[in-house]
Amino acid sequence: xxxxxxxxxxxxxxxxxxxxxxxxxxxxxxxxxxxxxxxxxxxxxxxxxxxxxxxxxxxxxxxxxxxxxxxxxxxxxxxxxxxxxxxxxxxxxxxxxxxxxxxxxx
Numbered sequence: 001x002x003x004x005x006x007x008x009x010x011x012x013x014x015x016x017x018x019x020x021x022x023x024x025x026x027x028x029x030x031x032x033x034x035x036x037x038x039x040x041x042x043x044x045x046x047x048x049x050x051x052x053x054x055x056x057x058x059x060x061x062x063x064x065x066x067x068x069x070x071x072x073x074x075x076x077x078x079x080x081x082x083x084x085x086x087x088x089x090x091x092x093x094x095x096x097x098x099x100x101x102x103x104x105x106x
Contacts, residue, residue, distance in 0.1 A: 008023040
């Protein structure tokens, strides 16, 4: 098996060995757990791509690549830009709180 799923009222051994533990006794939550995991992985990939692109553009500018053209970041501006990058990733991750389970699951 690739993923172990246990129900919350199962034995302690099953709960400890499982990758996913369903708190309720309903097997209808299994498709929801799988869908939520897919949405989470998509969000992780989106955050990675966003952070990668942001850093690909920001780090050379902060290092002074554009200095011959008269454009540089002061250290506190570069620090604020990196903070904004992290803040955007965190806010993007918080959008997972808006997750709604699929309509085809009871």
